[in-house]
Amino acid sequence: MQALLPPSPNYLTKPALRLPRVAPPRLAVFKCAYRSDSVHFPNSVGSSRADWQSSCAILASNVVSQQPQPPSDKSRTADHVGSVNGHKTSVDLEIVPMEKLSSSSSSPDDKSSSPPPRALTITDLSPAPMHGAQLRVAYQGVPGAYSEAAAGKAYPKCEAIPCDQFEVAFQAVELWIADRAVLPVENSLGGSIHRNYDLLLRHRLHIVGEVQLPVHHCLLALPGVRKEYLNRVISHPQALAQCELTLTKLGLNVVREAVDDTAGAAEFVAANNLRDTAAIASARAAELYGMEILENGIQDDSSNVTRFVMLAREPIIPRTDRPFKTSIVFAHDKGTSVLFKVLSAFAFRNISLTKIESRPHRNRPIRLVSDSNEGTASHFEYLFYVDFEASMAEVRAQNALAEVQEFTSFLRVLGSYPIDMTPWSPSRGGD
Numbered sequence: 001m002q003a004l005l006p007p008s009p010n011y012l013t014k015p016a017l018r019l020p021r022v023a024p025p026r027l028a029v030f031k032c033a034y035r036s037d038s039v040h041f042p043n044s045v046g047s048s049r050a051d052w053q054s055s056c057a058i059l060a061s062n063v064v065s066q067q068p069q070p071p072s073d074k075s076r077t078a079d080h081v082g083s084v085n086g087h088k089t090s091v092d093l094e095i096v097p098m099e100k101l102s103s104s105s106s107s108p109d110d111k112s113s114s115p116p117p118r119a120l121t122i123t124d125l126s127p128a129p130m131h132g133a134q135l136r137v138a139y140q141g142v143p144g145a146y147s148e149a150a151a152g153k154a155y156p157k158c159e160a161i162p163c164d165q166f167e168v169a170f171q172a173v174e175l176w177i178a179d180r181a182v183l184p185v186e187n188s189l190g191g192s193i194h195r196n197y198d199l200l201l202r203h204r205l206h207i208v209g210e211v212q213l214p215v216h217h218c219l220l221a222l223p224g225v226r227k228e229y230l231n232r233v234i235s236h237p238q239a240l241a242q243c244e245l246t247l248t249k250l251g252l253n254v255v256r257e258a259v260d261d262t263a264g265a266a267e268f269v270a271a272n273n274l275r276d277t278a279a280i281a282s283a284r285a286a287e288l289y290g291m292e293i294l295e296n297g298i299q300d301d302s303s304n305v306t307r308f309v310m311l312a313r314e315p316i317i318p319r320t321d322r323p324f325k326t327s328i329v330f331a332h333d334k335g336t337s338v339l340f341k342v343l344s345a346f347a348f349r350n351i352s353l354t355k356i357e358s359r360p361h362r363n364r365p366i367r368l369v370s371d372s373n374e375g376t377a378s379h380f381e382y383l384f385y386v387d388f389e390a391s392m393a394e395v396r397a398q399n400a401l402a403e404v405q406e407f408t409s410f411l412r413v414l415g416s417y418p419i420d421m422t423p424w425s426p427s428r429g430g431d
């Protein structure tokens with residue numbers, strides 16, 4: 001679904017931003033991890049960070065040739081046209097100095113009346129990072145977005161840094177502007193956030209943790225607006241999907257439009273004084289942007305949970321003293337035919353899988369199969385993302401991956417990290 005927004009103020013109609021040629025700093029650890037031509041899979045991972053980095057980050061024997069390359073400037077431009085809160089970004093958006101970002105952006109729990117920080121855009125990625133005591137955590141969206149709440153859950157005292165695109169959050173960490181990124185990967189009602197799966201592969205960050213956040217949606221409108229006045233509801237596509245049945249039950253058979261984040265939708269309605277438009281967003285967004293809550297808890301199921309992953313420049317050392325999960329991505333020259341063999345490596349070791357996702361293999365999306373009698377058929381090629389419940393410090397996980405490696409042409413460990421075990425109850429108001 002594309003954003004179809006109303007007549008825009010001037011700053012929204014300027015040319016879309018081109019991504020600058022920013023090369024992330026080449027860290028020694030990355031070179032070491034990705035250059036290994038053959039894999040020496042250890043029987044056990046040593047306790048040092050170096051051991052872990054070199055043995056776990058990449059397991060493929062032909063990684064260098066198989067790795068999807070960073071896109072050219074041209075393709076990046078097509079792929080990542082910038083937008084702020086669902087609007088196209090303009091090239092001359094003012095650059096916010098980091099000092100300003102640091103002082104105005106606060107912990108997600110801080111509800112003080114100071115204006116919320118503007119979302120970091122791609123043009124903000126050039127300033128040198130400020131190094132403070134607080135952990136700086138990049139998230140996509142503007143203050144009041146669920147991703148900001150997830151950043152606060154993952155790192156309670158962090159400085160949350162809003163970014164206008166997922167891509168910017170990845171780059172913020174790569175360029176040392178942020179220490180971590182917290183990004184949604186799947187929702188219990190809406191399913192996977194595919195963009196982030198693709199970006200996980202394209203970038204070299206490591207998954208170092210996960211948080212599950214109960215998501216409680218509200219229908220927000222300007223003060224005094226009643227449901228009968230509405231002819232449009234805007235929000236993040238995931239939020240629209242999570243509330244579809246409830247909107248219909250409420251008699252809101254009005255146009256739905258997708259924007260970049262939920263809080264950005266609320267901000268947009270408020271900034272443009274749209275009295276015929278409602279936003280689906282959090283109660284905190286209502287508070288921040290002066291909106292009224294017309295309906296509380298409009299998600300189609302009260303157990304509406306989004307899973308976020310935390311990303312860092314370096315992996316954490318996997319442990320066995322608490323439940324860990326490991327995320328991998330792999331591909332095979334023979335496509336889906338080997339999937340059963342690959343997955344049996346986990347089944348035989350009693351390792352549970354918690355998630356399987358497939359995405360188009362963008363470097364080689366189609367395989368032609370020639371047969372002189374039947375003609376030429378084409379198969380789509382996929383990358384498979386699998387999460388399994390074991391730590392890379394466990395021998396059974398190492399053996400499973402050694403076996404997986406035999407069946408795959410490309411294999412990368414995205415991270416081995418503690419499972420979010422925090423108990424949660426169906427969503428409450430005010431989340």
Ligand SMILES: O=C(O)C(=O)C[C@]1(C(=O)O)C=C[C@@H](O)C=C1
Pocket residue numbers: 140141144145146147148184187193215236238239260261262263306
């Ligand atoms: O728009 C937001 O508030 C977000 O944080 C993004 C996002 C998502 O991408 O799924 C996060 C949680 C909810 O599932 C809805 C939207």
